[in-house]
Amino acid sequence: MKSSVLLLCASLAFAQTPAGMREIGEKAYIYAYPMVLMEYTRRAAPAGANQFAHAPAFPAADFRQVIRPNADTLYSSAWLDLSKEPLILHVPDTHDRYYLMQFMDAWTETFSVPGKRTTGTGENIFAIVGPGWKGTLPQRAHRIDSPTNMVWLLGRTQTNGPADYDFVHAIQRGYTLMPLSLYPDGARPQAAALAGRGRGGMTPPMLVSKLTIFDFFSTFLQLLTANPPHNGDEAMMAELARAGIVPGKPFAMPSPEFEAGAQAAARRLDALEDATGKPGKTGWAGGGMHVGRYGTDYFQRAAVARIGLGANPPEDAVYMHCRVDSESRELNGSHNYKIHFDKTPPVRAFWSLTMYSADGYFIANPLNRFAIGDRDKLQFNPDGSLDIYIQHASPGPAKESNWLPSGTDRFNLSLRMYWPAAEFTPPAVERSSP
Numbered sequence: 001m002k003s004s005v006l007l008l009c010a011s012l013a014f015a016q017t018p019a020g021m022r023e024i025g026e027k028a029y030i031y032a033y034p035m036v037l038m039e040y041t042r043r044a045a046p047a048g049a050n051q052f053a054h055a056p057a058f059p060a061a062d063f064r065q066v067i068r069p070n071a072d073t074l075y076s077s078a079w080l081d082l083s084k085e086p087l088i089l090h091v092p093d094t095h096d097r098y099y100l101m102q103f104m105d106a107w108t109e110t111f112s113v114p115g116k117r118t119t120g121t122g123e124n125i126f127a128i129v130g131p132g133w134k135g136t137l138p139q140r141a142h143r144i145d146s147p148t149n150m151v152w153l154l155g156r157t158q159t160n161g162p163a164d165y166d167f168v169h170a171i172q173r174g175y176t177l178m179p180l181s182l183y184p185d186g187a188r189p190q191a192a193a194l195a196g197r198g199r200g201g202m203t204p205p206m207l208v209s210k211l212t213i214f215d216f217f218s219t220f221l222q223l224l225t226a227n228p229p230h231n232g233d234e235a236m237m238a239e240l241a242r243a244g245i246v247p248g249k250p251f252a253m254p255s256p257e258f259e260a261g262a263q264a265a266a267r268r269l270d271a272l273e274d275a276t277g278k279p280g281k282t283g284w285a286g287g288g289m290h291v292g293r294y295g296t297d298y299f300q301r302a303a304v305a306r307i308g309l310g311a312n313p314p315e316d317a318v319y320m321h322c323r324v325d326s327e328s329r330e331l332n333g334s335h336n337y338k339i340h341f342d343k344t345p346p347v348r349a350f351w352s353l354t355m356y357s358a359d360g361y362f363i364a365n366p367l368n369r370f371a372i373g374d375r376d377k378l379q380f381n382p383d384g385s386l387d388i389y390i391q392h393a394s395p396g397p398a399k400e401s402n403w404l405p406s407g408t409d410r411f412n413l414s415l416r417m418y419w420p421a422a423e424f425t426p427p428a429v430e431r432s433s434p
Contacts, residue, residue: 027239051192054192064361071354072158075155075156077155083149087177089114097171098157101114102154104151106150109293111144117316119142130148130149147228204309213253232295279322279328284320292311322415326431337389337430338387340386340427343385348418367403377401390413390429
């Protein structure tokens with residue numbers, strides 16, 4: 001007992017030193033970052049609260065609302081406000097088409113994922129309930145409890161290329177949201193089209209990086225008042241309290257050292273430091289992260305938010321990332337590359353390989369092809385293996401079906417495996433001759 005008291009006193013004393021305040025500043029920024037980024041992403045949404053915005057097509061090269069978007073599914077996005085009452089989500093029969101509805105709380109934690117893997121593809125009703133709500137729900141509704149009043153619902157419907165848009169649009173029209181008080185016969189607001197952000201616009205991560213430390217934490221405290229911390233965050237909340245960061249109170253800068261620590265954390269996230277982990281033997285990183293359920297791993301939560309806000313949990317999709325070739329040289333569009341798959345990724349749904357610029361967005365190309373995968377008309381080798389050509393210029397008519405265009409500058413790749421069937425290590429990216 002005496003030793004515990006001594007340790008507590010020592011911890012409190014350290015917290016008040018310049019080094020201690022700097023450390024708290026770093027931890028506080030990392031802890032708060034996902035919630036602040038969620039808020040700025042919400043502000044960029046094209047639809048109002050509790051309304052779907054459906055993507056009518058894959059994002060274009062100038063899309064900037066979400067970092068590292070996919071070209072595999074059409075998004076259906078909605079920002080929910082559960083502070084007044086629950087919301088009722090209706091999903092139609094998708095006729096065995098793969099889809100999912102990912103629910104993320106204000107901290108970016110994924111707390112429910114209805115869809116083909118979990119609830120099947122038949123027509124269904126879900127009731128999304130905020131913290132502390134008490135009342136009666138429709139008997140047929142499946143209850144989903146949210147830890148926070150702010151929720152991002154990010155739906156994805158499998159889309160097999162532009163020729164498949166009409167089929168997917170019909171499914172999207174069946175995704176509807178309604179306040180519980182209006183169920184079942186109330187008005188259903190028309191869904192908005194999911195708009196992109198042009199190249200000249202500021203992305204949500206850029207907007208957050210431009211905030212002063214004072215504005216960052218002022219925003220955080222406003223959000224924290226309405227969206228409680230998770231169970232298990234008690235130790236972090238106690239550290240924040242030592243710096244005067246307490247829900248319901250206005251933010252006041254604790255010290256210059258606290259500000260310096262927070263600025264260092266911001267630079268670390270902006271540099272994407274350690275964001276995808278260390279590359280493995282074949283140059284690929286990721287796959288093993290506990291995406292969507294972070295516990296007290298606050299840095300991983302912040303890093304995933306920074307490089308891929310809205311990433312699915314691993315049972316729904318595994319993400320692998322590559323920035324280097326087989327010789328650990330940075331990938332660059334001034335070179336030609338090839339990936340040779342002896343066997344394609346094992347999945348129950350589908351897989352894709354996506355091209356991104358160094359800052360995590362699509363690269364304009366003459367084919368408008370940002371990803372390639374098992375739903376494309378790929379040409380396999382006689383032995384069943386597969387070669388994917390990654391380069392700026394076309395590899396020629398005979399290979400163009402397997403071509404993933406790059407730009408002329410630095411780039412990186414993401415391999416997505418939806419509903420993975422087994423662990424998989426992607427092959428190395430090899431430089432090839434022109």
